Amino acid sequence: MPAPINTLKQRLAREEVLHGIWLGLADPYAAEIAATAGFDWLLIDGEHAPNDIRSISAQLAVIAGKGPAPVVRLRNDDPAGIKQALDIGAQTLLIPMIEDAGQAERALRATRYPPEGIRGVGSALARASGFAAIPDYLTTANDQISLILQVESRAGMAALDDILAVEGVDGVFIGPSDLAADMGFLGQAGHPEVKAAVLDGLRRIRAAGRAAGVLVIDPAFLAECRAAGANFLGVGIDVTLYAQALRRLASEVGRQIGAI
Numbered sequence: 001m002p003a004p005i006n007t008l009k010q011r012l013a014r015e016e017v018l019h020g021i022w023l024g025l026a027d028p029y030a031a032e033i034a035a036t037a038g039f040d041w042l043l044i045d046g047e048h049a050p051n052d053i054r055s056i057s058a059q060l061a062v063i064a065g066k067g068p069a070p071v072v073r074l075r076n077d078d079p080a081g082i083k084q085a086l087d088i089g090a091q092t093l094l095i096p097m098i099e100d101a102g103q104a105e106r107a108l109r110a111t112r113y114p115p116e117g118i119r120g121v122g123s124a125l126a127r128a129s130g131f132a133a134i135p136d137y138l139t140t141a142n143d144q145i146s147l148i149l150q151v152e153s154r155a156g157m158a159a160l161d162d163i164l165a166v167e168g169v170d171g172v173f174i175g176p177s178d179l180a181a182d183m184g185f186l187g188q189a190g191h192p193e194v195k196a197a198v199l200d201g202l203r204r205i206r207a208a209g210r211a212a213g214v215l216v217i218d219p220a221f222l223a224e225c226r227a228a229g230a231n232f233l234g235v236g237i238d239v240t241l242y243a244q245a246l247r248r249l250a251s252e253v254g255r256q257i258g259a260i
């Protein structure tokens with residue numbers, strides 16, 4: 001019995017255009033609600049959201065079998081963090097702030113058991129192996145791991161072709177907010193120069209035969225990103241969707257009360 005099939009990896013390899021949202025509420029109940037919405041994937045954010053290994057594990061558990069594929073974004077490229085995320089059952093990782101091919105190669109190797117990589121062996125304790133219920137997990141896990149790297153700085157964009165040449169990287173995600181900041185346009189992800197850089201990056205990623213990811217809220221730019229080849233499209237953030245809906249309702253009620 002082999003490791004679970006990573007359907008997201010398969011779908012991205014088939015160049016399907018897949019949509020998902022960021023999960024930043026860091027709560028399994030909220031994740032379970034999001035899993036009913038019909039997205040192709042849900043990203044559990046361990047970089048900016050108040051997630052830890054237990055909350056990520058709980059969200060993986062409630063998303064399992066509900067339809068969307070879970071993606072886990074880690075705080076950084078620390079091999080120990082990658083090991084723990086894979087052991088709790090994440091099969092698709094998004095690693096932020098990748099700036100050169102060497103960093104990409106090290107991240108890739110951290111996701112693979114030897115001899116392909118350096119992932120430590122702890123499958124006896126791991127949710128990933130069904131707590132050792134999957135006898136062939138160790139010898140089949142490598143093939144089911146999907147690694148998507150975030151390029152979100154001028155240095156990363158300059159090294160993009162070298163990063164894309166690293167064998168085993170499934171995709172590259174352009175981070176518009178951090179790229180804007182590094183380009184000198186802090187808080188201006190929609191600046192024309194930032195948008196041009198994002199679109200150029202997406203085209204280069206797809207030309208290299210990799211999945212091209214981006215998180216875009218603006219519908220017009222989302223269409224441009226799709227046209228540029230983006231096929232791993234983040235289209236919303238649960239935190240902002242929730243906050244905006246509450247504020248809008250409060251404002252509408254306030255106006256109604258004010259009108260009495």
Ligand SMILES: O=C(O)C(=O)C[C@H](O)[C@@H](O)CO
Pocket residue numbers: 022048150152174175176177178179215237
């Ligand atoms: O830089 C970016 O843009 C991203 O990496 C996406 C954001 O980090 C996401 O957390 C929303 O702000």
